[in-house]
Structure formats: C-alpha cells, structure tokens
Amino acid sequence: MGRDGRMTSKLLHEEERLPQELRRASRLLATAGKRAQELVEEAEVATARLRALQYVTEAALAPLSLDHLLHEILDRIRAVLHGDTATILLLSEDGRELVERASSGVEEEVAEKVPVPVGRGVAGCIAASRQPMVVEDLSKVETVSPTLRGKIRSLIGAPLMLQGRVIGVVHVGTTATRKFSDDDLKLLQLVADRAALAIERARAEETRSQLAAIVESSEDAIVGMTLEGTIVSWSPGAERLYGYSAEEARGKPYSLIVPPERLADVAAMLERLQRGERAEFYETVRIRKDGGRIEVSTTMSPIRDAEGRIVGASTIARDITASKELERMREEWTSVIAHDMRQPITIILGYAATLQGLLQQQGCPETTSKAVEHIRTAAENLNKITGDLLDLSRLEARRMKLELRTVDPQALVREVVERTAEITRGHPVRVEVLGTIPQVQADPGRLEQVLGNLLSNAAKYGYPNTEILVEVERKDEQVQVSVTNRGRGIPPEELPQIFTRFHRTRWVQAERVAGLGLGLYISKGLVEAHGGRIWAESVPNQSTTFRFTLPTATTAPES
Numbered sequence: 001m002g003r004d005g006r007m008t009s010k011l012l013h014e015e016e017r018l019p020q021e022l023r024r025a026s027r028l029l030a031t032a033g034k035r036a037q038e039l040v041e042e043a044e045v046a047t048a049r050l051r052a053l054q055y056v057t058e059a060a061l062a063p064l065s066l067d068h069l070l071h072e073i074l075d076r077i078r079a080v081l082h083g084d085t086a087t088i089l090l091l092s093e094d095g096r097e098l099v100e101r102a103s104s105g106v107e108e109e110v111a112e113k114v115p116v117p118v119g120r121g122v123a124g125c126i127a128a129s130r131q132p133m134v135v136e137d138l139s140k141v142e143t144v145s146p147t148l149r150g151k152i153r154s155l156i157g158a159p160l161m162l163q164g165r166v167i168g169v170v171h172v173g174t175t176a177t178r179k180f181s182d183d184d185l186k187l188l189q190l191v192a193d194r195a196a197l198a199i200e201r202a203r204a205e206e207t208r209s210q211l212a213a214i215v216e217s218s219e220d221a222i223v224g225m226t227l228e229g230t231i232v233s234w235s236p237g238a239e240r241l242y243g244y245s246a247e248e249a250r251g252k253p254y255s256l257i258v259p260p261e262r263l264a265d266v267a268a269m270l271e272r273l274q275r276g277e278r279a280e281f282y283e284t285v286r287i288r289k290d291g292g293r294i295e296v297s298t299t300m301s302p303i304r305d306a307e308g309r310i311v312g313a314s315t316i317a318r319d320i321t322a323s324k325e326l327e328r329m330r331e332e333w334t335s336v337i338a339h340d341m342r343q344p345i346t347i348i349l350g351y352a353a354t355l356q357g358l359l360q361q362q363g364c365p366e367t368t369s370k371a372v373e374h375i376r377t378a379a380e381n382l383n384k385i386t387g388d389l390l391d392l393s394r395l396e397a398r399r400m401k402l403e404l405r406t407v408d409p410q411a412l413v414r415e416v417v418e419r420t421a422e423i424t425r426g427h428p429v430r431v432e433v434l435g436t437i438p439q440v441q442a443d444p445g446r447l448e449q450v451l452g453n454l455l456s457n458a459a460k461y462g463y464p465n466t467e468i469l470v471e472v473e474r475k476d477e478q479v480q481v482s483v484t485n486r487g488r489g490i491p492p493e494e495l496p497q498i499f500t501r502f503h504r505t506r507w508v509q510a511e512r513v514a515g516l517g518l519g520l521y522i523s524k525g526l527v528e529a530h531g532g533r534i535w536a537e538s539v540p541n542q543s544t545t546f547r548f549t550l551p552t553a554t555t556a557p558e559s
Contacts, residue, residue, distance in 0.1 A: 066202040070102035073195050074170075078104055080191065081184060083172035085152060087145075088160070088195070089116060089123050090168040094492065098123050098169055100145070116144045122157060123169040130166055132158040132189050134180045138173075154178040158189045160196040167196055221296075221317040224303060227270060229254045232312065241296075241319055243289030254315075257286045259293065273302045273313050283320065295321045352376040402443040402529055406553050409479045410437045410472050412444055416451045417470060423452070424459040427468045427485070434473035441553040446526045450534075451481065453519040454546045458485035461544070478532065478549040490538040498536060499524040523548075 074086040085105040089098035097115040119128040121144035126133050135141055135155045138148055148155065157171030170192050221241040224233035231254055234246040242249075242257050249256065258266055262284060286296050296317040303312035352375050359369050410433045417429050451470075458468045462485035471482040490498060499520050527534040527548045534548035 066199065067102065069198055069202050071104060073191075073198065074102055074104035077170065077172060077188070077191055077195075081156065081172045081180075081188065082174075083156075084175045085173040086170070087173075088168060088170050088199075090160075090199070091118075091127065091166060098127055101168070114145055120144055122148065122155060123171060126157045126159050126169045126171070127166050130159050130161065132156070132185050132192075134185060136177060136179055148173070151175050154180065156180045156184060156188055158185070158192040160192050160199065162196045162200055167199065170195060219318075222314065223249075223254070223317075224312060224314045225254050226312050227274060227310070229266070229270065231256070233314075238317075241288075241294070241317065242286065248289075257288075259285055259287055269300045270313060273300060274310060276302075276310070283324075286317065294319055295324060348375070402446060404441050404443055406439050407442045407444050407447065408437075409440055409481065409550070412447060413451065413470060413472055413481060416448050417455070419448075420452050420455050423456050424468060426465060427459045427462055429455070429468045429470060431470045431472070434471060437472055437474055437479060438552040440479055440530075440550045442530055442550055446530075447550075450523045450526050450548065451483070453523050454483040454548075457519065457546070458483050458544075461485065462487040474552075475549060477552055479552060480547055480549045482545055482547045484543055484545040486543050489540040489542060489544050490536065491540060492538075495536055495538060499534070 070088050074088060077083070078086045083105070085103065087103040088101050090101045091097075092099055092115070095118070097117050099115050100113045116124045118124050121142055122133065122135055122138075124144065133156070135157075138152055138155055152173035153175060154177050155171050155173045157169055159166050160168040160170060170188070172188065218235065218237050219240075220235075221238035222233075222235040223231060223238050225231050231249050231252050234244070234249040238249070239245055244256070254266065255263055265284065282299070283295065283297050285293050286298075287293055297320045298315055298317035300313050300315045302310045303314055305311045352372055355372050356369070356376065359372060410431075414431055417424075417431055421429075455468065455470075462468065466486040469482075469484040471480075471484070473480050473482075524534050527550070531551045532549040534546065536544065536546050538544040
C-alpha cells in the first residue's frame with residue numbers, strides 16, 4: 001500500500017474511534033454531573049443543618065425566661081426536624097423521674113402530665129442510658145406518657161447533658177410513621193447539648209432573680225463583704241437596721257457597724273470561713289449610724305465563685321433587742337410551770353400506786369382496778385410532758401447539764417431495750433453490734449432518754465407486729481446507733497423539719513396521734529450536747545431509720 005493509501009486507512013480508523021470517545025466523554029460528563037448534583041444537595045443539607053443549629057443557638061442565647069426559652073427551642077426543633085410534636089422533660093430534684101416542662105404541637109385535649117420514672121418508657125430509657133434513641137413504631141414499646149400513647153407513631157429523642165450529668169430529655173414525634181436518619185439523630189443531640197446549656201443558664205438567672213427579690217424584700221439585714229472585710233453589697237434591710245444607705249456603706253470596712261470590743265470576733269469568723277468551717281447563728285451587738293447599740297442574731301456564710309473557691313462572706317442579721325427579754329420571760333415561765341407541776345403529779349402517782357395495792361388486796365371489781373390504772377397512766381404521760389417542757393427550757397436557755405462518765409454503748413443499748421420492753425410491746429426488737437465498739441464519754445441517763453424516745457417512736461409509728469432493728473457500730477472516731485422500723489415513713493419534704501420543736505407530720509396530725517412534737521427536738525439537743533449529731537432516713541411506706549453518733553472516749557482503750 002502506498003503512502004496515500006496508508007493515510008486514508010488511518011483517517012478511516014480515527015473516524016470510527018471518534019463516536020466511542022464521544023460516548024465515553026458523554027458518560028463521564030453525566031456521571032460528573034450527577035455527582036456534582038449530589039454534592040450540591042449534600043452541601044445544601046449541611047448548610048440547612050448548620051442554619052438549624054444557629055437557629056436553635058440564637059434561641060438559647062436570647063434573654064428569655066425559662067418557660068419562654070423552652071417553648072422557643074421546641075418550636076425551632078420541630079421546624080428543623082419537621083416534627084409534629086416536641087417535648088422537653090426535666091429531671092426531678094431527687095433524680096428518680098422526668099417531669100414534662102414544655103411541649104409544642106401536642107393537642108390541647110392531652111392535658112395530663114404523667115411523671116416518667118427513669119428507666120421506664122422512652123424518655124426514661126434515654127435518661128437511664130444517656131444515649132439518643134429512635135423509635136419507628138411506638139406501639140411496639142412501653143410508653144408512660146398519654147401523649148405518646150395517642151396519635152404519635154414515630155419518635156426521636158436525646159438526653160439533655162450538662163457536664164456529664166443528665167438534666168432531662170428532649171424528643172420529637174411524628175403522627176405518621178417515619179424513619180429518622182443517623183444524621184437526624186446527630187443533629188438532635190447537638191441541639192440537645194445547646195438546649196441543656198441554655199436551660200442551665202436560664203435556671204441560674206431565675207435563681208439569681210429570685211434571690212435578688214428575696215434580698216430586696218427581706219426585713220433582715222443582708223451584707224456582703226470581701227474576705228478582707230470590705231462591704232460590697234448592702235440590702236434595704238441593712239439600711240433600715242443600721243441607718244446607713246447603700247451608697248454610704250459600700251466600699252467601707254465592715255467594722256463600720258462593729259463595736260471595737262467585737263472586732264476580734266469578726267476576724268475569727270472570717271478566718272473560720274476561709275478554712276471552710278460552718279458558721280452558726282450567734283447573738284452579738286452592732287452599732288447604728290446614730291451611735292446606738294442594737295442586739296442582733298446573726299450568721300456569717302461563705303460566698304463562693306464558679307470554681308467553688310471562697311471569695312467573700314455574707315452576713316444576715318436580725319434585731320433581737322426587743323425579743324430577748326421576751327424569750328427569757330417565756331423560758332422562765334415554761335420552767336416555773338413545769339417545775340411546779342412535778343409535785344402534784346408525783347403525789348398523784350404515789351396515791352395511784354398505793355390505791356392499786358389496796359384494791360388488789362381487797363379483790364375489788366376489775367372496772368375499779370382499770371379506772372385506777374387509767375389514772376396512773378395519765379399521770380405518767382403528764383409527768384413525761386412536764387419533763388419534756390423542763391428539758392425544752394433548759395436546752396433553749398443552754399442550761400442543760402450532763403453528768404459525763406465512761407459508758408459502754410453496746411451494753412447500754414441492750415439495757416435500754418430490756419427496760420423499754422413494755423413500750424415496744426408487739427414489736428420484736430433485735431440488737432446487732434457490728435464490729436468492736438469503743439467506749440464513749442456520755443451521760444447514760446440522757447442517752448437512755450434519746451434511745452428510749454427513738455424506740456417509742458419506732459413502736460408507735462411502725463406497722464403492727466413488725467421488727468425494730470437497733471444497730472451499734474463504729475464510724476471512724478465515733479460510735480453510731482441506728483433504730484429502724486417498718487412503717488408508713490416520713491415524706492421527703494418533711495424530713496428537714498422533724499427535729500424542730502412542736503413539729504408533727506401531716507398524717508400524725510390528721511390521725512390525732514397523742515404527743516407534743518418535742519421528743520425529737522429534745523433528742524437532737526441532747527445528742528448535740530454530747531458532741532454528736534442525729535438525722536433520719538426514710539422510704540415512704542417501707543422503713544424509717546434514725547441514726548445518732550457519739551464521739552469515742554479519749555481514754556477508751558483501743559481493741
């Protein structure tokens with residue numbers, strides 16, 4: 001083949017290849033176009049999600065009250081995830097259940113808000129596992145909330161986490177069955193994290209506002225100062241009590257209102273606070289602007305920063321100039337009346353015992369014997385009340401005297417249990433000694449009074465025929481005694497008040513159980529006079545335990 005023939009053959013071959021290259025190029029362009037479209041769509045989704053986060057973040061940063069904030073966040077979460085409903089549940093103070101705090105899109109006819117126990121239902125499981133969750137078909141899982149048992153078919157939820165702890169749960173639901181994606185789950189968790197921060201901020205602001213309102217309206221004088229004693233805050237109550245305006249007091253030393261002879265006391269209190277020790281109420285004297293002296297009851301407490309460091313102190317003071325005298329008169333009156341009642345009660349008890357002996361000798365009718373027994377029992381109850389009133393006056397006048405000696409706690413406990421068998425009749429009492437128990441320095445009569453009162457309460461408020469458990473054990477440098485009974489128990493909200501004088505629980509008052517409400521108050525005073533402490537633990541409708549501690553005797557041998 002000549003040169004021209006070869007050229008012609010090459011051109012024909014290249015013409016045949018051209019459509020193949022064009023087709024390949026076309027396919028590549030189509031693939032590239034499709035991928036480009038996918039990238040554009042992915043970018044749009046990512047942009048939408050970023051805008052959604054910004055959308056929720058803006059609501060979180062808005063200066064709103066907690067209620068308004070929660071509703072605003074929920075409305076925006078619904079819009080972001082295209083949900084029909086959205087709900088935020090917050091953890092209760094005891095951490096046992098979730099309580100619905102706000103909802104969006106839920107029909108008005110579903111007004112019942114049922115607490116969700118942690119570990120049960122969808123929200124409870126999310127809180128317990130601390131992990132987000134998707135439920136495509138709610139009919140196949142346990143639900144607690146009536147809202148979720150209604151028209152909601154699918155749900156996505158996430159825990160509200162703050163510094164590693166759960167404070168609540170947020171979930172979004174749809175009325176039609178829907179398959180939420182992993183991206184939806186990640187987005188909700190990001191939103192939940194921002195919502196948790198916003199909720200905590202709003203709560204802190206509410207607390208701050210409430211505290212500010214309390215300070216503004218309080219009749220007490222509330223003063224804040226640096227650890228060096230410079231006044232930084234001065235409440236309206238302080239203006240009324242001390243006579244200085246806030247402008248006059250701020251920036252001045254706290255010694256402005258302290259008598260010279262009391263300056264050392266203030267310095268000592270500040271040193272105690274810096275060491276992290278507790279401050280108690282105490283009575284002292286302060287100076288007004290006009291130079292007059294006033295008697296006040298005051299306390300000094302530490303002020304801490306966000307890291308928990310003590311950076312200042314606050315004092316709360318109340319004018320007691322007029323009421324000390326009244327308190328003294330009341331204490332005197334209580335003491336005199338109770339003391340004067342002792343003699344006639346003793347006479348009644350003596351004659352009742354004599355009369356009982358005579359009746360037994362003469363074989364009188366049973367009704368007569370019972371009548372005398374009622375007289376004796378009533379006199380003994382009155383004698384106990386009189387004793388409680390005397391102890392009350394002594395404790396409050398700080399005139400309670402203890403006859404201290406070395407005591408074997410486990411031996412004393414067993415003796416008291418035997419001597420109070422009549423009081424605990426119907427309840428078997430079991431004593432358990434855990435380990436080796438050191439001796440204590442104590443007043444055995446007063447300890448018997450404390451333990452006897454706890455055993456009496458355990459029998460009185462325990463279920464019939466149930467066991468009372470008394471435990472004695474060593475706790476570091478203290479001996480702890482515990483009395484446990486099975487019964488109705490004490491509601492959690494009433495536990496902090498049970499050691500206050502004359503306090504009686506609601507159900508005790510409703511059932512008109514006899515008593516003045518002084519036994520635990522006196523027991524607390526007696527235990528604290530020994531250098532120990534007393535407290536209660538209770539599970540409603542199950543059990544109640546009273547515990548008290550006593551320091552070990554410094555001379556007790558180690559075993």
